[in-house]
Amino acid sequence: MAAKPQYWLVKSEPDCFSIQHLAASPKQTTFWSGVRNYQARNFMKAMHVGDRVLYYHSSCDPPAVAGVAVVVKEAYPDHTALDPQDDHYDPKATKDKPIWEMVDLKLERIFDAPVPIGALRGVKSLAAMELLKTGSRLSVQPVRPNEFATVLELADLQPAEASATAPKKTASKKPVKKKAARAK
DNA sequence: GCCAACGTTGGC
DNA sequence: GCCAACGTTGGC
Numbered sequence: 125m126a127a128k129p130q131y132w133l134v135k136s137e138p139d140c141f142s143i144q145h146l147a148a149s150p151k152q153t154t155f156w157s158g159v160r161n162y163q164a165r166n167f168m169k170a171m172h173v174g175d176r177v178l179y180y181h182s183s184c185d186p187p188a189v190a191g192v193a194v195v196v197k198e199a200y201p202d203h204t205a206l207d208p209q210d211d212h213y214d215p216k217a218t219k220d221k222p223i224w225e226m227v228d229l230k231l232e233r234i235f236d237a238p239v240p241i242g243a244l245r246g247v248k249s250l251a252a253m254e255l256l257k258t259g260s261r262l263s264v265q266p267v268r269p270n271e272f273a274t275v276l277e278l279a280d281l282q283p284a285e286a287s288a289t290a291p292k293k294t295a296s297k298k299p300v301k302k303k304a305a306r307a308k
Numbered sequence: 309g310c311c312a313a314c315g316t317t318g319g320c
Numbered sequence: 321g322c323c324a325a326c327g328t329t330g331g332c
Contacts, residue, residue: 135318161327183318241319259325261317 131272132171133178133255134193134229135263143179143190143234152231153196156264157204158212160224164264168227169199177229178267178275180255181238188238189275197228235279249274 134156136142146154159165171177175195181188201222205214217223244250254265267275 137318163327187319258319259317261326263317 128269130170130172130175131178131267131269132167132175132195133180133189133265133267135180135182137183138181138190139184142181143193143231146179146193146229146231147234149231153228155197155202155226155228157202157226159202159226159264160205160212160214161263164262165225167262167264167266168225170266171195171198171227173198176232176272178272186238186240186242188240189235189244189279190238191234192232192276193229194232195227196230199225199227202226237279239275239278243278244275247274247278 138144141154146152156168159168173195177193177195178189179191179193181190202212202224203222204210204212205217205222205224206219207213212224214223241255244253245256250256250271253267253271254260254262
């Protein structure tokens with residue numbers, strides 16, 4: 125029983141599974157499958173029900189925090205690793221040793237205006253944020269309480285401005301590619 | 309156990 | 321499209 129909720133950030137390519145997809149899911153809940161990185165997996169295993177999660181859209185224009193989700197089920201085996209047809213099939217995973225795990229996330233809110241990464245850079249209290257570190261590729265990462273609060277403040281602060289930079293509905297210049305962190 | 313080669317991520 | 325940073329693989 126965690127005394128306090130913890131905070132996290134997950135990345136997803138919106139072409140693959142956006143926060144709008146999450147909103148359209150049954151009970152606005154999904155299982156966060158497809159994580160195939162040990163560090164990211166270990167962070168998922170540390171999640172507790174009630175923890176809150178920044179939902180980040182990566183590899184799009186602009187990359188942005190799109191909203192907040194909440195953990196509704198703690199880590200359990202990721203069955204997609206066992207499925208040879210799945211994009212994230214891992215031949216090393218077995219039913220007895222599934223290796224990979226996932227959690228269930230439920231939508232909490234979609235920001236009226238996504239907070240682009242450019243708006244996060246330069247904010248002093250976010251200087252240590254994992255997301256902003258060069259070369260950071262972790263698709264699941266911890267967020268400090270003050271960082272979480274700051275991002276929410278930014279989201280509520282700048283509706284007009286950020287809506288001008290909201291992701292376009294136009295086709296991505298990139299082909300839809302399968303994301304290591306996410307398969308749906 | 310080292311480390312070069314390789315594939316991937318993801319901002320720009 | 322570019323390329324830096326990172327994780328993984330595999331030869332030795």
